[in-house]
Amino acid sequence: MSGKEFIVQFGPLDDFVNDYLAQHYEVLELWREPDPLACLERRGAAAKVAVTTVRRGCDADVIRRMPALQAICSWGVGYETIDVAAASARGVRVSYTPDVLTDCVADLAWGLLIAAARRTSIADRYVKAGEWRSVGAFPLTTRVSGKRLGILGLGRIGEAIVRRGQGFDMQVRYHDLRARPESPYAHEPTLVELARWADFLVVACQGGAATHHLVSREVIDALGPEGILINIARGTVIDQAAMIAALAEGRLGGAGLDVLEKEPPELSQLMSFDQVTLTPHVGSATRETRRAMGQLVLDNVDAFFRDGSLLTPIPA
Ligand code: DGY
Numbered sequence: 001m002s003g004k005e006f007i008v009q010f011g012p013l014d015d016f017v018n019d020y021l022a023q024h025y026e027v028l029e030l031w032r033e034p035d036p037l038a039c040l041e042r043r044g045a046a047a048k049v050a051v052t053t054v055r056r057g058c059d060a061d062v063i064r065r066m067p068a069l070q071a072i073c074s075w076g077v078g079y080e081t082i083d084v085a086a087a088s089a090r091g092v093r094v095s096y097t098p099d100v101l102t103d104c105v106a107d108l109a110w111g112l113l114i115a116a117a118r119r120t121s122i123a124d125r126y127v128k129a130g131e132w133r134s135v136g137a138f139p140l141t142t143r144v145s146g147k148r149l150g151i152l153g154l155g156r157i158g159e160a161i162v163r164r165g166q167g168f169d170m171q172v173r174y175h176d177l178r179a180r181p182e183s184p185y186a187h188e189p190t191l192v193e194l195a196r197w198a199d200f201l202v203v204a205c206q207g208g209a210a211t212h213h214l215v216s217r218e219v220i221d222a223l224g225p226e227g228i229l230i231n232i233a234r235g236t237v238i239d240q241a242a243m244i245a246a247l248a249e250g251r252l253g254g255a256g257l258d259v260l261e262k263e264p265p266e267l268s269q270l271m272s273f274d275q276v277t278l279t280p281h282v283g284s285a286t287r288e289t290r291r292a293m294g295q296l297v298l299d300n301v302d303a304f305f306r307d308g309s310l311l312t313p314i315p316a
Pocket of ligand 1: 079
């Protein structure tokens, strides 16, 4: 016995996180096991803490295999892949990594919005392919400043997106499962009404069953042929087939998407649209923010073993 506390780590994180965990704890590195579930059954009994990510999740079956589990420390601001109900029923607490990624995700939302409206990715290819010289002036695009910004989900990230919108003199309205009377922005009780009003509709809500396909064909049609849809949240929030059909038929003006229903995606019609800008789920993927996310996972694990607390528990 090493005398170190025993934890289960579901998948590799940044090197400095893996190294720190390996140095300070006895770690079962589950991703290295040929049959992770069988291994958990055999060796997971003593684990008090599981370290996971929103991408790997932690379902009820996995929780059941760790009878001594007291805390799940997860990497990521989303936690829709963690069975929080199963964890709570067993008294297992869950931490995640909010706040530290808010600014970078909001920055990327604006990058996508401007790219989709002003077609900057296409313009870049236009110049590099010599078409500025051979074809001439680039086609006109869509103005951003002074337009109407609709936000689906006025949480931390939604608010950071709105704050940046003030620099673009945008009018703002939002739709959220619960209205926020303290907010200076108008709450639209239905998403369809928000989409009808907005020039840009930005998806910034949580993923999971409660928001699945909230952006439906009806919402997309309300946004309309001049409207632009931005998603930095979860691909599952948008009915992707309905969105692709609307783009193909000119019923939706454009889109800027960091997240898709299936990641990584298969090659599809979506990749052929000039009016769509895509990024590969990189909202939080800057060196600075990923370092902070990894550190927050470590801080939560250490806090738990120090005094039983979690620094950033998921909201009750
Ligand atoms: C998050 O933090 O939930 C991100 O989507 C991870 O990439």
